[in-house]
Amino acid sequence: VQLVESGGGLVQPGGSLRLSCAASGFTFRRYYMSWYRQAPGKERELVAGITGAGDITNYADSVKGRFTISRDNAKNTVYLQMNSLKPEDTAVYYCKAWDYWGQGTQVTVSS
Numbered sequence: 001v002q003l004v005e006s007g008g009g010l011v012q013p014g015g016s017l018r019l020s021c022a023a024s025g026f027t028f029r030r031y032y033m034s035w036y037r038q039a040p041g042k043e044r045e046l047v048a049g050i051t052g053a054g055d056i057t058n059y060a061d062s063v064k065g066r067f068t069i070s071r072d073n074a075k076n077t078v079y080l081q082m083n084s085l086k087p088e089d090t091a092v093y094y095c096k097a098w099d100y101w102g103q104g105t106q107v108t109v110s111s
């Protein structure tokens with residue numbers, strides 16, 4: 001199993017980023033996929049999740065209305081569209097499938 005995140009970077013408050021997680025080594029369409037994040041000195045927290053078919057999503061209260069999780073089962077990729085970013089969204093963002101984690105991608109929101 002391999003999960004490779006990309007798309008992180010430095011963005012100003014109010015800006016947008018789209019994270020991608022390319023998956024391989026398992027039957028992607030069968031698995032619930034999720035995004036987590038971990039800020040310095042804090043525990044890792046769930047940001048968003050999506051079912052295998054992509055028909056059900058869930059979000060942390062802190063990102064509802066600003067972030068959107070989606071997936072493309074033909075490309076074995078899950079996405080996290082992040083809009084209206086805030087400094088408190090600064091963290092390393094991780095992709096997760098079952099018990100497997102990606103290496104993370106840094107998102108920094110700062111002026």
